[in-house]
Amino acid sequence: MSPIWVVLIALAALIIGVALGFFIARKYMMNYLKKNPPxxxxxxxxxxxxxxxxxxxxxxxxxxxxxxxxxxx
Missing domain, CATH: 1.10.20 (Histone, subunit A)
Structure with missing residues (x-):
């Protein structure tokens, strides 16, 4: 496998991980604020x-x- 494919796969995994982490953290905070309102x-x-x-x-x-x-x- 050429180094270009390795870099592209790593970059795609990073982007997917960041997006998934953002949505999971957002969902967690929304649930937390619903249970513990300010x-x-x-x-x-x-x-x-x-x-x-x-x-x-x-x-x-x-x-x-x-x-x-x-x-x-």
Whole structure:
């Protein structure tokens, strides 16, 4: 077999592997986010009420901003 065919087969396998890996990772992340959704304002409000606090909109916004800043770091 000539070296050109070996290089072409290796290149095709690499491209197929990258594409397959991308779609598998995408499917995994979609399932993960469906099972573990990111925290939103309603979830935060419910958590605060369960802890015995009366959540004001100002406090909710402040906590959401703090959580978003923490995720950005």
């Amino acid at each position: 925290i939103n304002e309603q979830m935060l409000r419910t958590m605060m009420m369960q802890m015995g606090q009366k959540p004001s909109q100002k406090k909710i916004n402040q906590m959401m901003r703090a959580m978003n800043n923490q995720q950005g770091k």
